[in-house]
Each structure stands twice: as C-alpha cells, then as structure tokens.
Amino acid sequence: MKIQRWLRSTAVAAGLCLAVGLGNLPARAAEAGPAAGKRLIVGFSQIGAESAWRTAETESIRSEAVKRGVRLRFTDAQQKQENQIKAIRTFIAQKVSAIILAPVVETGWEPVLKEAKAAQIPVILVDRGVSVSDDSLYVTLIASDFVAEGRMAAEWLAKKLNGKGSIVELQGTVGSAPAIDRKKGFEQGLAAAPGLKITRSESGDFTRAGGKQVMEAFLKAAKGEGAKIEAVYAHNDDMALGAIQAIQEAGLKPGSDIIVVSIDAVKAAFEAMVAGTLNCTVECSPLLGPAAFDAVEKAVAGTPLPKQTIVEDRLFDQTTARDAIGSRKY
Ligand code: GYE
Numbered sequence: 001m002k003i004q005r006w007l008r009s010t011a012v013a014a015g016l017c018l019a020v021g022l023g024n025l026p027a028r029a030a031e032a033g034p035a036a037g038k039r040l041i042v043g044f045s046q047i048g049a050e051s052a053w054r055t056a057e058t059e060s061i062r063s064e065a066v067k068r069g070v071r072l073r074f075t076d077a078q079q080k081q082e083n084q085i086k087a088i089r090t091f092i093a094q095k096v097s098a099i100i101l102a103p104v105v106e107t108g109w110e111p112v113l114k115e116a117k118a119a120q121i122p123v124i125l126v127d128r129g130v131s132v133s134d135d136s137l138y139v140t141l142i143a144s145d146f147v148a149e150g151r152m153a154a155e156w157l158a159k160k161l162n163g164k165g166s167i168v169e170l171q172g173t174v175g176s177a178p179a180i181d182r183k184k185g186f187e188q189g190l191a192a193a194p195g196l197k198i199t200r201s202e203s204g205d206f207t208r209a210g211g212k213q214v215m216e217a218f219l220k221a222a223k224g225e226g227a228k229i230e231a232v233y234a235h236n237d238d239m240a241l242g243a244i245q246a247i248q249e250a251g252l253k254p255g256s257d258i259i260v261v262s263i264d265a266v267k268a269a270f271e272a273m274v275a276g277t278l279n280c281t282v283e284c285s286p287l288l289g290p291a292a293f294d295a296v297e298k299a300v301a302g303t304p305l306p307k308q309t310i311v312e313d314r315l316f317d318q319t320t321a322r323d324a325i326g327s328r329k330y
Pocket of ligand 1: 050051052053054127128178206235236237238263264284
C-alpha cells in the first residue's frame with residue numbers, strides 16, 4: 001500500500017483512539033502535556049548514528065513522538081545487536097506500550113521477539129526487516145524495497161556506461177537487510193547488461209570513513225594490476241561521499257573519470273550531484289516517524305495492520321538534482 005494513502009486512512013482511526021482515551025484521565029494527568037494520562041510509552045531501539053540517513057530517521061521519530069505526546073525511551077545500540085537485545089529486554093521489564101525496532105542485522109531476533117510477544121508488547125519494525133520463521137513475532141514492517149533500489153541503480157548505471165565496464169561495490173553493514181537486498185537488486189539489474197562486471201566488493205559499514213578506506217584500497221589494487229575502475233556503486237550516500245574523497249585524493253575526477261552511484265538521497269548527496277562529483281542517488285526515505293506512530297497507535301488499539309508498508313522511492317541524477325535540492329527534507 002502506498003504510504004500516503006495508508007497515512008490518510010489511519011489518521012482518522014488514530015484520532016479516534018486518542019479521543020476515546022481522553023475520557024478516562026487518572027489524577028496525575030495534570031502533570032503532563034497533550035493527551036496526558038493516556039500517554040503512550042514507547043521504546044525505540046535505534047541502531048546508531050552511522051549515516052546522515054540514520055540521524056534523519058532518529059529525528060523523524062523523536063519529533064513525531066513529541067508532536068503526539070508520546071513518551072519515547074530512546075536507545076542507541078552503537079551498531080551492536082546485543083545492545084539492541086538488551087534494550088528490548090529493558091523495555092519489556094518497563095512494560096512499555098509498544099516497541100519500535102530498527103534491527104541492525106536480519107537474523108538472531110527470535111528469542112527476544114518471543115519475549116516481547118509473550119509480554120503482549122507489539123513490536124513495529126522500521127527501515128530494516130528481520131528474518132524469522134514466525135512473522136507473528138512482529139506486528140508490521142515499514143521500509144523501502146531495497147531490492148528495487150539496487151535494481152534502479154543498476155539500470156541507471158547500465159545506461160550511463162552503455163552496458164560495459166568494471167564496477168566496484170561498497171556494501172553496507174554485513175548481514176543487514178539493506179546490504180543484502182541492495183546487492184541482490186543491483187545484480188538483478190546487471191543481468192541485462194553482461195558487459196558490466198562487479199570486480200571488487202567489500203563492506204564500508206554504511207559510514208563515510210568506511211567508504212573512503214575501502215575505496216582507497218580498491219584504487220590501489222586496481223592501479224597495481226593496471227586495471228581501470230569505471231564506476232562505484234555504494235549502498236549509501238555516506239560511503240559514496242567517502243569514496244569521492246578517495247578518488248580525488250588519488251588524482252582522479254569523481255563524476256567523470258569514475259561514475260559514482262549510491263542510495264539514500266540525503267542533502268549532501270544533492271550537493272555533490274550539483275557539484276558534479278556524484279552522478280546518481282536512489283531515494284530511500286528516513287522520514288518514518290508519522291507512519292511508525294500510526295502503526296503503534298493501531299497496534300495498541302488492537303486494529304489489524306498490513307504486514308508490510310513499502311515506502312515509495314525515486315531516483316535523482318545530475319539532470320534533476322538542481323531543481324529538487326531546495327525541497328529536500330533530509
Ligand atoms: O540506507 C543507510 C543506513 O537501514 C535503510 O541504513 C537504512 C540504511 C540507510 O545507515 O544510510
């Protein structure tokens with residue numbers, strides 16, 4: 001279902017359940033702000049702050065919680081699944097109304113999700129999916145279609161390079177849904193262009209520093225072999241921006257000597273496209289706060305939710321970046 005339509009259809013229901021809740025205020029209601037007394041307490045287990053994308057997602061969730069008078073318990077896992085599992089156990093012990101989880105990797109969630117389910121605390125997954133044998137362990141997933149994003153990037157690049165050339169790939173965090181699916185989608189997109197080859201592929205962990213470091217190693221290795229790199233495909237903008245720096249430091253021109261394609265469409269990517277150093281980025285919206293809290297409110301009210309809501313994404317390149325940059329929200 002398209003996210004806008006979904007948001008509209010849930011707004012009425014969410015409004016209704018808040019209104020019903022207001023009739024029933026306990027004495028300590030006076031202490032707090034909007035919808036006091038029935039304020040939901042929601043735990044949010046965030047992965048970390050590895051990219052501009054993630055900072056924008058955190059901000060979207062935090063500001064939406066404030067707007068709705070939800071008490072948010074925010075935890076930053078510093079990229080570690082064990083920290084996320086600990087945070088979820090703490091949320092369960094605190095008897096929060098619901099949990100929002102952005103899972104760092106796909107696997108290893110069953111035990112803790114079973115604990116949340118046993119405690120009857122709904123879990124809403126945002127931005128990354130999990131791989132579990134029983135999908136009743138979470139209520140819903142709100143995320144982009146990462147396979148489609150990878151495919152869009154490959155199709156754009158195949159056209160740009162006329163179907164021929166050597167590509168190096170900067171992967172996201174190992175084991176994460178976007179790294180797995182963006183690789184898969186990109187490879188699917190390349191299937192129609194057999195002259196295009198991924199010659200090197202490594203993880204830069206979704207960070208600018210990681211992207212720079214891996215790209216430096218790729219450039220050095222290619223130079224040693226006398227091989228040419230025609231393009232870089234980065235699983236996010238931050239790694240692409242790091243790679244751009246590495247390319248410049250190697251005395252080459254990113255955007256023309258080496259074509260650079262990435263995913264996310266953060267502000268800095270638009271600036272790089274306008275400057276001519278980044279060629280293309282596929283949008284992946286981090287503005288998930290409104291949809292996440294619509295889902296929380298529905299789940300708490302016992303209203304059924306779709307298992308997945310796919311966020312729609314677009315592609316931008318140097319021909320469209322200048323017009324779009326002013327209206328970007330992240
Ligand atoms: O693309 C990347 C981030 O999970 C979709 O995580 C998200 C990805 C995003 O760090 O920049």
